[in-house]
Amino acid sequence: MHLFRIHIRPGGGSASMQETFDYCRKKGLLGVGWRTESNTNTTDWDKYFTEASKIHDNLNVCKYIKKWVGKDDLVWTRDMSGEYYLAKVISGWEYFVDQEAIDKDIDIANVFRVELKKVDIDQVPGKVVACFRAPRTIQEIADEKAVEYSKFLWNKITNSNNYKVDVAKFSDLFMMLDDEETEDLVFLYLQSIGWYVVPNSRKADTMSFEYLLIDPNTGERALTQIKTGNVSLNKDDYKGYKYKIFLFQSNELYQGADSTNVKTITRKQLTDFLIASLKWMPTVFKTKFALVSGR
Numbered sequence: 408m409h410l411f412r413i414h415i416r417p418g419g420g421s422a423s424m425q426e427t428f429d430y431c432r433k434k435g436l437l438g439v440g441w442r443t444e445s446n447t448n449t450t451d452w453d454k455y456f457t458e459a460s461k462i463h464d465n466l467n468v469c470k471y472i473k474k475w476v477g478k479d480d481l482v483w484t485r486d487m488s489g490e491y492y493l494a495k496v497i498s499g500w501e502y503f504v505d506q507e508a509i510d511k512d513i514d515i516a517n518v519f520r521v522e523l524k525k526v527d528i529d530q531v532p533g534k535v536v537a538c539f540r541a542p543r544t545i546q547e548i549a550d551e552k553a554v555e556y557s558k559f560l561w562n563k564i565t566n567s568n569n570y571k572v573d574v575a576k577f578s579d580l581f582m583m584l585d586d587e588e589t590e591d592l593v594f595l596y597l598q599s600i601g602w603y604v605v606p607n608s609r610k611a612d613t614m615s616f617e618y619l620l621i622d623p624n625t626g627e628r629a630l631t632q633i634k635t636g637n638v639s640l641n642k643d644d645y646k647g648y649k650y651k652i653f654l655f656q657s658n659e660l661y662q663g664a665d666s667t668n669v670k671t672i673t674r675k676q677l678t679d680f681l682i683a684s685l686k687w688m689p690t691v692f693k694t695k696f697a698l699v700s701g702r
Contacts, residue, residue, distance in 0.1 A: 408558075409476070409481075409547055410480070410481050410483075410547065411483070411545055411547055412539060412546055412548055413437055413483075413484050413544065414545070415427060415428050415437065415515075417513070417515060419442070420442075420512040420513055422511050422513040422514065425486065427513050428487060430508065430511070430513050431523075432523060435520055435521055435523065436515070436520050437482060437484060437519060438503075438517050439469065439472070439518075439544055439545070440514035440516055440517070441466055441468070442504060443455065443459050443502070443516075444458070445458060447502070448501070448504065450501045452473055455502045468517075468544050468545060469500075469517040471545060472517055472545065473517075476545075477496060478496055478499060479495065479570075481493060481495060481496070481557045482496060483531075483535050483538070483557070490528075491525070491535075492523050492524060492525050492526060493524050493526050494521035494524070495522045495561060497519075497520040500517065500518075500519055501518060502518075503516065522565075524565065526560070527690055529690045529691055532552075533588045534550050534587075535557075537587070551576065552582070552583055555572055555574075555576065555577055555583075556583070560694060563694065563697075574699070574701070577698070577699060580695065580700075581635070583695045583698060584657075586635055588691065589635050589655075590633050592681065593631060593633055593655050594618065595680075595688075596676065596677055596680045597620055597653065601622060601624070602620040602621065603622075603623055604620055605618065615632070616630040617631045617632060617633050620653070629651040629652065629653060630648065630650050630651075631653045631654075632652065632654050634655075634656045634660075635657040636657065636658070638656070639656060639661065640661055642669050643662070643663035645666075645668070645669045646668065646669065648668060652668055652669045653670050653671075654672065655672040657674070681696060682696075
């Protein structure tokens with residue numbers, strides 16, 4: 408199966424994006440526009456393409472859906488208020504326009520049928536959220552962690568066993584967390600031991616450090632650097648800084664010698680913190696912990 412992200416933002420028709428999204432929910436479908444003049448419903452791609460290409464220069468998005476989106480795939484989407492949804496594909500591409508779409512001028516026609524479930528924002532993994540920043544209408548989320556998590560989450564929210572989850576592939580918590588979630592966990596841990604994180608210091612273009620910390624009791628400043636996967640951290644690179652430096656490498660791949668201003672956070676410290684804090688942790692952490700631990 409494949410995992411996708413789709414924006415529901417029609418480029419034609421007079422219906423608002425929210426009206427369009429509400430229509431999709433009601434009808435149990437997701438898709439895009441590129442309507443034909445006859446609005447003849449069909450599952451015959453050649454028939455649709457012959458007519459649509461007379462009035463549309465580019466049907467690449469429709470072709471993409473026809474070629475790649477199929478039964479049992481999972482698709483993430485969100486509405487205009489930022490609410491997220493996970494959908495299980497029931498059937499592949501078709502051209503479909505009903506009387507309600509015509510009357511309301513809703514620009515949704517190249518569709519696939521789905522079972523759609525609303526997902527709480529704190530259940531949405533960082534990788535999925537990041538994919539919505541891209542302008543493309545639909546794209547595959549080619550990330551194994553996001554795929555396994557989405558399958559596990561679907562089973563959980565539908566109380567089903569629709570998908571077999573490859574738990575063995577991601578049996579380690581820090582393999583399952585994406586980059587942003589790992590940063591968030593370190594963020595929360597450091598606050599739990601008395602450091603306040605300055606939100607404005609967390610910039611995507613800050614190459615050397617993730618964020619600035621302040622000890623409210625002493626005014627001491629500290630910086631953090633976090634790496635995941637097989638990207639190692641060299642402690643020697645941080646000896647010359649006047650601030651305390653907190654380092655975390657998810658596989659504990661460190662080089663260099665210890666120094667007074669460089670402190671490494673261990674996997675055990677973060678794991679113990681997560682387990683002790685599960686009651687209030689964002690749901691995405693709870694769900695991923697349940698996936699890898701079987702609890």
